[in-house]
Amino acid sequence: MSDAEREDLRRHGILLTSLEELYNWGRSNSIWPLQFGLACCAIEMIAAATARFDIARFGAEIFRPSPRQADLMIVSGTVTKKMAPLVVRLWNQMPEPKYCIAMGACAISGGPFKQGYNVLKGIDRFIPVDIYIPGCPPRPEALLHGLTQLQEKIKAERLAGPDTARHLRPENPGEFPIPDYGAHDLQPPNNPALFSPPSLPRKP
Amino acid sequence: MGPQHPSTHGVFRMIVTLDGERIVKLKPVFGYLHRNHEKIAESTSYLASMPYTDRLDYLCSMTNNWAYALAVEKLGGLTVPDRAQYLRVIMAELTRLVNHSCLVGFLFNDLGTSFTPLLYAFREREKILDLFEALSGSRMMCNYQRFGGCRVDPSPEWLAAAKALVDNFPRFLDEYETMLTGNEIMLARTQGVGRLSAADAINAGITGPILRASGVDYDLRKVDGTGFYPRFDFRVPLGAHGDTYDRYMMRILEMRESVKILQQAFRDLPAGPIMDPKAKLRGFRPKAGEAYGRLEGPKGELGFYLVSDGSPNPYRYRVRPPSLINLTLLEDMCLGHTIADSVVILGSIDIVLGEVDR
Ligand code: SF4
Numbered sequence: 194m195s196d197a198e199r200e201d202l203r204r205h206g207i208l209l210t211s212l213e214e215l216y217n218w219g220r221s222n223s224i225w226p227l228q229f230g231l232a233c234c235a236i237e238m239i240a241a242a243t244a245r246f247d248i249a250r251f252g253a254e255i256f257r258p259s260p261r262q263a264d265l266m267i268v269s270g271t272v273t274k275k276m277a278p279l280v281v282r283l284w285n286q287m288p289e290p291k292y293c294i295a296m297g298a299c300a301i302s303g304g305p306f307k308q309g310y311n312v313l314k315g316i317d318r319f320i321p322v323d324i325y326i327p328g329c330p331p332r333p334e335a336l337l338h339g340l341t342q343l344q345e346k347i348k349a350e351r352l353a354g355p356d357t358a359r360h361l362r363p364e365n366p367g368e369f370p371i372p373d374y375g376a377h378d379l380q381p382p383n384n385p386a387l388f389s390p391p392s393l394p395r396k397p
Numbered sequence: 398m399g400p401q402h403p404s405t406h407g408v409f410r411m412i413v414t415l416d417g418e419r420i421v422k423l424k425p426v427f428g429y430l431h432r433n434h435e436k437i438a439e440s441t442s443y444l445a446s447m448p449y450t451d452r453l454d455y456l457c458s459m460t461n462n463w464a465y466a467l468a469v470e471k472l473g474g475l476t477v478p479d480r481a482q483y484l485r486v487i488m489a490e491l492t493r494l495v496n497h498s499c500l501v502g503f504l505f506n507d508l509g510t511s512f513t514p515l516l517y518a519f520r521e522r523e524k525i526l527d528l529f530e531a532l533s534g535s536r537m538m539c540n541y542q543r544f545g546g547c548r549v550d551p552s553p554e555w556l557a558a559a560k561a562l563v564d565n566f567p568r569f570l571d572e573y574e575t576m577l578t579g580n581e582i583m584l585a586r587t588q589g590v591g592r593l594s595a596a597d598a599i600n601a602g603i604t605g606p607i608l609r610a611s612g613v614d615y616d617l618r619k620v621d622g623t624g625f626y627p628r629f630d631f632r633v634p635l636g637a638h639g640d641t642y643d644r645y646m647m648r649i650l651e652m653r654e655s656v657k658i659l660q661q662a663f664r665d666l667p668a669g670p671i672m673d674p675k676a677k678l679r680g681f682r683p684k685a686g687e688a689y690g691r692l693e694g695p696k697g698e699l700g701f702y703l704v705s706d707g708s709p710n711p712y713r714y715r716v717r718p719p720s721l722i723n724l725t726l727l728e729d730m731c732l733g734h735t736i737a738d739s740v741v742i743l744g745s746i747d748i749v750l751g752e753v754d755r
Contacts, residue, residue, distance in 0.1 A: 271430060
């Protein structure tokens with residue numbers, strides 16, 4: 194059936210939809226983020242939840258204090274090497290399907306503190322990130338935009354077929370190895386399944 | 398408890414030993430947000446450290462800028478023009494309004510209200526941030542002060558808008574207080590909780606509203622005469638019991654005083670330049686020496702200690718963070734109280750982890 198025909202039916206009060214569409218529509222409009230902030234960006238995350246920006250318009254206002262009840266992790270702020278294993282543990286404790294937004298330069302790459310020996314240069318070294326929001330800090334509107342992008346992503350996920358969503362394929366892990374505090378750095382310094390440092394080709 | 402806990406105000410961890418529900422031992426664990434601020438500043442130029450100071454205490458970037466600028470000005474022998482001094486006072490007091498109203502909101506979150514006081518606080522914060530944004534281009538990380546003055550001169554429209562906001566602010570405070578101050582649960586949960594004696598507070602080096610809640614009359618704006626504060630007529634509110642309730646009241650009263658200071662500042666703001674013509678931002682190389690610049694920030698004494706060896710970047714750079722030092726007596730304040738009280742006591746101390754761990 195073409196979209197025009199469907200629209201016509203809809204005007205007559207007949208709603209034709211697939212289970213997949215209904216399921217994704219429900220999921221994408223009731224995202225529950227994990228209530229945890231790491232640094233400056235967290236303040237803007239809180240601001241996004243308050244009156245002016247009102248994240249409730251997108252159905253994502255229920256910030257949960259426990260990872261067991263959340264399906265979106267907003268990594269808002271600087272992840273230090275002391276904190277990184279705990280972030281990964283929180284991620285592991287979240288039930289599938291789960292999504293991750295890296296909010297701000299620090300969560301993406303270490304940001305202004307990249308030179309620091311103690312700062313992780315991007316949380317995507319340990320957990321898979323769905324949406325990156327640049328900025329230092331990103332404005333609350335940027336977070337809302339990131340959220341709507343995530344909703345689009347969720348709506349496009351397939352329940353069956355060759356491009357089934359990540360969380361529905363049994364071979365994909367829902368838990369990721371938690372790094373240890375090594376002698377000098379986190380051990381391993383990144384999850385090789387997710388991230389490998391770029392190798393610079395050198396001319397002889 | 399922590400480092401991921403809704404009421405530890407960020408990545409702060411406390412190891413609490415309990416007897417039933419009473420706290421018998423409490424050990425804070427820091428370092429989850431250690432970002433090498435001081436080391437990075439030692440390897441960059443004086444100007445390039447300015448944006449990092451914004452990210453120290455991310456609710457009060459204006460006062461952080463000012464305290465750092467004070468230290469550099471001492472080191473480089475710069476004098477700040479009158480207009481810039483007034484602008485700095487205006488920015489600092491607006492920052493105090495932001496900080497204190499947010500703190501009160503967070504404190505009530507810790508008490509278990511679901512969000513409402515914080516919503517009101519953030520409503521006011523947004524209005525002030527609009528002003529900051531119009532002036533500096535950024536909401537939170539204002540990066541507005543420079544050594545030798547300020548970066549841009551506000552337009553008459555900006556000043557009019559700011560003045561209108563400040564004139565309206567007491568109405569918000571009245572509304573806020575009607576909602577919160579007499580609240581029975583609030584009184585039951587905070588009065589007599591987390592007592593801190595004046596002697597203990599002085600011995601531990603605690604500063605700011607927490608020290609004054611214990612009844613010690615020490616405010617750098619009066620004692621040190623930073624900036625043009627001696628020209629303003631204001632009162633330093635004092636508490637009597639040093640408990641959580643007094644610490645809450647201190648914030649409300651200080652906001653009322655800030656409004657007075659701001660009104661005087663708008664009235665008396667002189668015309669003139671906003672930068673010392675001697676000030677050189679790029680390639681700034683102060684003579685060898687050392688300087689300590691300090692300021693009454695919203696959380697207490699914020700100081701920057703710089704040692705110069707004549708090169709373009711500081712040889713040693715050190716922050717005296719009020720949040721960290723105010724936290725040192727957390728255990729003493731919490732002993733004997735329940736674990737739920739420890740959350741409120743921590744909330745009343747007003748910590749920002751960016752500053753605690755640096
Ligand atoms: S990206 Fe910027 S604002 Fe966000 S946590 Fe890092 S330093 Fe702070």
